[in-house]
Amino acid sequence: MWAQQEAMVACTQLGFLGGWTIDVKTPASTFASQCVSDFDCSWPERNLQNCLGSKVVTDCTNSSLPAGVHCYSSFSVHLMGGAAPNAGRVEVQYDDTWASVCYELHSTSGQWSFDNALVVCRELGFPGTMFAGQGGMGQGNRKASLYDYKCRYAYPSLRECLPRPPIILPSQYQGPSCGPGSSGLGNEAVTVCSVPGYIGCFKTKSNTKETSHELYLDNQSMTVRKCRNHCRGLGLQLACLYDGNMCLCRETVADYVNFRDENCNFECTGQELETCGSSNAISVYNGKYK
Template identity: 30%
Template sequence: MILFFSVFVALAQTISVNSFLLNTNKPLLTNFSSSSSGYDANTVAYMLQKMDLLQMNIQQQNKTLQTQATIIQNLLNFTQQSPSTQSLRSDISLLQVYVQRIMDEYHRLTNISNATDLAMKINKMANSVHFLSSSLITQESKINNVEAEFRRQISILNGTILSTLSQTTSQVTTNINSISAIKQSLNTLSSKEHNNENRLTTLSSDLHTTQSRLSSLQSTVSQDRQHTSHQLSVLSTQYSSVSGRVSDTLSRLNTNITSMDSRVHNLEVEVIPSVRLVGGSHTGEGRVEVKYHNAWGTVCDDLFTDTNAEVICRQLGFAWTGAIQKQSAPFGQGGGTTVLDNVICRGPEKSIAGCKHNEFAKEDCSHSEDVGIVCFSVRLSGGSSSREGTVVVRLGNTDGSVCDDSWDNDDARVVCRMLGYHGTAEAVSSARFGERTGQIWMDDVSCGGSETSLAHCSFSGFGTHDCSHSEDAGVICHL
């Protein structure tokens, strides 16, 4: 047990010394600074000194490993060969032999009648020997237990030592890798330092050259500045003169263009003096016809839009803000010449004669493409504000109401959009804002909500209905 304790103390001291030697976190140098290139000579010296310390630590660790291996071998030998335990076992075996011999002698003497006293003494001695034998067996059991515990402690210590050895070996490997990486970094730093010195020399030379060029350039710019200032003054004078002449020329050109447009428009009006609607069931709708060389001709529906229809309706004096065009001869095919094709109006023209088109009678249409229009507008009546009331539609020059059959918010939204309101819209029925008199123009109106004019929506036809004015439809427009 004394030897075990001594070995354990020696091992603990060895591990403590090893842990102290592995502590490489203590700084070796406290003063080092970075140069413009990244590291100076002090930094390199610091790295080299740290490498030397790491190598010393590795050597010390190798010696520690050897010492630990010797201690482990001694412990194993001690567990296998214990002199005290073997001596005890030998003494117990010898004593047992002596006890057996005494017992044999006792049995022999008990057969002799005159040896009673001696037999009693021998019997007592045998009992003593039995007691001593039992004590020795108990002591052997305790020794075996102690030996087993000792072996268990040795096994635990052996595992701890092996774990420590593994960690130490791993740390040594890591330190070796760190040394290799530091050496590589030092080589790289040395190479960069050399390159930076070369670049600094080159930059210094370039800076000197640039300064020389800058001085020369400043001298040249100073000389050119005076010349440039004079040229700018001359150019400014010339520009003012040219600008005045250009302004006068543009003014004359605008005057000439205005005069030419007026003459062209007058010429168009003279060529197309009149327009009319033919074939409709009501005033304000029909096939568009224009007078050309004292004869009536038709207009092709190519490129024809609602804007063109608005221009013609306004020219005829009819309602026009919701006017629509209809293609493919909806009011029947005309006769004679197709006078106009590809008509494009901008909106403010006072007559179709002012709109762009192909040359007169130059077309690629047949009379199945004769265009028709509907002169149409809406307004509200009877409401407390301009955003609500009974819907009044005008066809041509005649006002009429709308029946509330199938009337819904989509229909109301189209009416409000025609009036310039782009918020939500509410449809109302049963003449909430008062009954109208006279014509009922529309019934069973069904709009999708995106139409630009109520006349584009599906309905029974102008004047076709089965309603009374108690069913007049109205709307409420929201901003």
Template identity: 30%
Template sequence: MLRLRLCSSHPVSGDNEHLGTSAPCISGPLGMQNRAIPDSSITASSTYSSYYPRNARLNIGNYGWRPRYTYVGHWIQVDLGKPTAVTGLTMQGRYYATSYYVRAFSVQHSLTADSNDWQSLSNDGGQAITFSLSNGAAKNVTFPMVPIARFIRILPSLWYGSCYNLRFEVLGCQVPDDGSIKLVDGDDERSGRVEIYHHGEGASWGTVCASDWDINDADVVCRQLDLGAAVQANKASEYGTGDLPVVMNKVACEGTESRLADCPFVCTAYQQCNNSDVAGVVCLPKLNTIRLVGGSNCSGRVEIYRNETWGTICDNKWDIDDATVVCRELGFSEAEEAKMGAYFGQGSGPVHMEGVACEGSEEALGDCPSQCWEESTCGHAQDAGVVCRYDDDNILGGIGAQ
């Protein structure tokens, strides 16, 4: 008789975990040198004079951190803010590299920083690894095993000179939260194959079996992604199967859960699924979602989703304050122009807003006053548009462009 196991969720384990010998994302500096890691997140067992932990930033200043007493057992640690795949360190001594530098050190990692949660970075035999340095010049040190950790601690065990100074950078990449989901290979950002991330052994993305997949399950996916209600629960790998393992089967959401990982399901380790039947969804936009149409990734006709349809904005009283709110909502720093007269072409469907009167400080266009109780007299020849400022540092810029 086949026995099935129901899994209620995928919580992040309190135990430290390893990804193996590689990270699931592109490794790079995590923020010591560029100060993305705040001073308050850098602490140490002790400090000598003004050689504070906050000074231990790679290539910053001349000396870095120094402990109050020079003996084995002192440490400096960094709080990375969230579970992170840590691939290595860049180690550096004081400004002249020929003396007063760390010659050997070990590394500990933790998810919680509780005293019983620290684990040494170890080899396959369980022995703590000691890393060696030949001078104080900046040197990359790659970890043979990649831990998932929030806290990284460096413990010098040998140094050149009567004391040592230390500057460093932490290398790695922040992994998704346990139970994170995404839609892949869909027609837009609201449709696609459902993929879910789990911190368990192997720590990777996986797909969901479409067996018993229904609209309740799809609703939970759409809610977790902060989208509107689900309109389709796709069952037949309509968005492809991908190359990932199937990690959830027979999902049984009630439809009220906040995350897909909170729903009961059958673990695929106990019942395999034909990966030709991978689950997908189609979600509606949320009320007052906006997008840019007919332009570039940072410009276009403004459209807003209301009453289950996309519509345009009348350019009556449309100005730079209104455009600024639109651009900021889409992830840009500011607006360069407020366009009028269907500059980016005429839309179709209803005109949802007229007489928009943003102050410019609102977080979303839907928060701005407009002529709510009067039917718009505008035609699409008066469709409003925007040109947003595109910055290389923009993370979300263009998210709503069509």
């Protein structure tokens, strides 16, 4: 087998940041008399030799095609088209080529996941992630696009998430950057990262929330800033938001339990690009930020 994970291992072993599989039309016998097959890599393996269980060596036949890779030596990612630096459609650069990252492939698979968005936010230096979505923040590069990222929670960079090789469209193409999506908003992958001062998503051990009058604010147009201002006025360190419109001020979260960011998935009633916890989770922010 020769797939994306094998190409990534081969390129990193050669000293590049990563790479893609490519089709090679010339028979393997043109290059060598013997061929090795049956690679099975598990990324982040760094040595292609470790991917050969049985080390199958055979004579190359005229019908055998060699495995091919295109390696890249530089990579960057940014968010574009959003109302603030922490929000936008995801675009990546491999060497000199910018490409749009697409939410889904053929409207059915390869969806842009919360873990993908989390890796992007971490790579860009934000403290967490609020949303992973589809479209609505403009079109990206019409000529190149990428699909099917599969990030794991702990990956340090989007480049390690092994997408399909980039789709390069003809120069005369004038359609949308990622083709039609299922949402009606476009098919670009969109990410909203947590604002500075975000501490994390938590749940209380008892699954209850205090409602002491002076520490508690119910506002139907709640934003993170409103909650922070309220708590700062009370001289308390932490602004804790839940249910989309509830603000609780505290000094510590020592009695709370860590939750993954995607569990805090209610938009704040006063700002759709911010999260204010959920029905069973609390978004916690440092109140010193404006």
